Amino acid sequence: MFMRKSAAAIAVLALTGVVSASAATVTAKGTGVGKDGDIKVQVTFKDGKINAIKVLQQRENPVLSRKVFTDLKRDVIRTNSVDLDVISGATFSSRGFLDAVKNAARKAKVKLSANGRAKLKVAGSNLAPVQDYDVVVIGAGGAGFSAAIEAHNAGAKVVLIEKMPQVGGNSLISGAEMNAARNWIQPRLGILDDSAERHADDTFKGGDAKGDPAVIKTLAQGALPAAKWARDYIGVRYEPDNLFFFGGHSRKRALIPVGQTGTEYITKFSAKAAELGIPVITDMKAEELIKTDGRVSGVKCTMKGKVYTFNAKGGVVLATGGFGANAAMVKKYAPDLDERFKTTDAPGTTGEALYMAERAGAQLVNMQYVQTYPICDPVSGTIELIADTRFDGAILINQEGKRFVEELGRRDVISHAILKQTGGYCWVLWNDRIGAISKTVEAHPDEFDAFTKNGTMTVCKDLACIARFTKIPQESLEATVSRVNSMTGKGNDKDFHHRAGLVDLSQGKYYVVKAVPSIHHTMGGVRINPKAQALDAEGRVVPGLYAAGEVTGVTHGTNRLGGNAYTDILVFGRIAGENAAWEAASRR
Numbered sequence: 001m002f003m004r005k006s007a008a009a010i011a012v013l014a015l016t017g018v019v020s021a022s023a024a025t026v027t028a029k030g031t032g033v034g035k036d037g038d039i040k041v042q043v044t045f046k047d048g049k050i051n052a053i054k055v056l057q058q059r060e061n062p063v064l065s066r067k068v069f070t071d072l073k074r075d076v077i078r079t080n081s082v083d084l085d086v087i088s089g090a091t092f093s094s095r096g097f098l099d100a101v102k103n104a105a106r107k108a109k110v111k112l113s114a115n116g117r118a119k120l121k122v123a124g125s126n127l128a129p130v131q132d133y134d135v136v137v138i139g140a141g142g143a144g145f146s147a148a149i150e151a152h153n154a155g156a157k158v159v160l161i162e163k164m165p166q167v168g169g170n171s172l173i174s175g176a177e178m179n180a181a182r183n184w185i186q187p188r189l190g191i192l193d194d195s196a197e198r199h200a201d202d203t204f205k206g207g208d209a210k211g212d213p214a215v216i217k218t219l220a221q222g223a224l225p226a227a228k229w230a231r232d233y234i235g236v237r238y239e240p241d242n243l244f245f246f247g248g249h250s251r252k253r254a255l256i257p258v259g260q261t262g263t264e265y266i267t268k269f270s271a272k273a274a275e276l277g278i279p280v281i282t283d284m285k286a287e288e289l290i291k292t293d294g295r296v297s298g299v300k301c302t303m304k305g306k307v308y309t310f311n312a313k314g315g316v317v318l319a320t321g322g323f324g325a326n327a328a329m330v331k332k333y334a335p336d337l338d339e340r341f342k343t344t345d346a347p348g349t350t351g352e353a354l355y356m357a358e359r360a361g362a363q364l365v366n367m368q369y370v371q372t373y374p375i376c377d378p379v380s381g382t383i384e385l386i387a388d389t390r391f392d393g394a395i396l397i398n399q400e401g402k403r404f405v406e407e408l409g410r411r412d413v414i415s416h417a418i419l420k421q422t423g424g425y426c427w428v429l430w431n432d433r434i435g436a437i438s439k440t441v442e443a444h445p446d447e448f449d450a451f452t453k454n455g456t457m458t459v460c461k462d463l464a465c466i467a468r469f470t471k472i473p474q475e476s477l478e479a480t481v482s483r484v485n486s487m488t489g490k491g492n493d494k495d496f497h498h499r500a501g502l503v504d505l506s507q508g509k510y511y512v513v514k515a516v517p518s519i520h521h522t523m524g525g526v527r528i529n530p531k532a533q534a535l536d537a538e539g540r541v542v543p544g545l546y547a548a549g550e551v552t553g554v555t556h557g558t559n560r561l562g563g564n565a566y567t568d569i570l571v572f573g574r575i576a577g578e579n580a581a582w583e584a585a586s587r588r
Contacts, residue, residue, distance in 0.1 A: 081116025146573025207557020314584025323351025342381020
């Protein structure tokens, strides 16, 4: 009888996710919801305390969430508590992990400790308070990694510092497509007439002629060499048979990384930096640039309440991004973009380095130009990468079921058009024919799960189902699709002149997702020249200060064209790093 009861008890425990090895040791499974789906853990409790945690399942971004499953996991075990601060920049992943541990503890009937924060003792850093380098790079996104790697390869002793707990910034969460004229994919698609000059002209016109022509020329001419460098030296993989045709461009020229996000770049950049022995210090916040005898010679930083000085013989490279995640700063320069707008940007994109550069003598220009991305999740504000089908033929329709703008128009034009529609949103509609080209559902299963769960996306076998889901009048929807089908092919769109040509939508399955504009890119920033040197208000070089990427303000004018961000960060990151290294060599 005793044996039968024990077996039954063990069976019940197994069904509830709890297995008891002894009276003092219990193992239980728990589940929480992260940013990209369920997080499942197995927790071993010994004598009523957490002894070990094994992560059984998670689909979080591997770069953003790395410290969740290392540092936060360690702290949970150390404090026997889930009452801890989340990892900055990985809030939803952190909460999902903590909830999973809490769920396991509940199943095991183990009471966790309260106020784990108070139990954590901040470990003393073993970093020297003053360090000497040839080049100091601030900001570990695509521009920062490019600068650090090129500085190292030019013979400089370089350090890369990042204020957030993880590297990547906007470069990580971006779709990461990169414009490069005359790239190796274009001939496969029959595109034989592109050129750097055409790319530069598109960029200049796309920014309403407010960009610096010399800087834009450098961008366009450096694009293909930078893309080949990323492919052949850094190891970035690109889709072999497709390009994106972003709005405002005259040719299809945007290379698509495998996975269609910046994860492909940042993981490869991180690996290359480690291979080269470049120190990458996270949680290190730059506070003030140091000037000696009129030149920028280093930066003062803080980490966990301690002050550090990084001296730079050749110079400091600012690669800190824009200010799209700083709502107050956005509103200061673009008052119309108020609290109603969410942002696509990483949490660290807060812009304080811009004022740091200004105090060091650099001029800030074009700060009033703030771009919204037109196709974003109404719930979180993040870019709907799954809706990148727009670049292969998906259409935009309003709540009345009508098209209202060219789908490949400029981002600012589309955003403004959406805001004029009923409710200030639109629907993105495509079918399997378009999906087979874009492959976005396969590339972004986390988005598909999240959007279908929150009720902003669905898949249907016919338009009647789409009409029911969106509450668009079916007759109007069918009439719009019928008209699109009558105007397929390049040059046949009589309504909005779709530059790539409309695609037939007569056959399902159909996909639809709701979208709104979100704050996405800040075009303003540090004035630079083609050598990535910071300039003052008189156009004079600020000695020792370089800048690359979204922190700069003369490349994109009033509006950045899609696919130009990665071109910008790679081209000018490389230039800044190499020039700072040469400056260091000249001062030895």
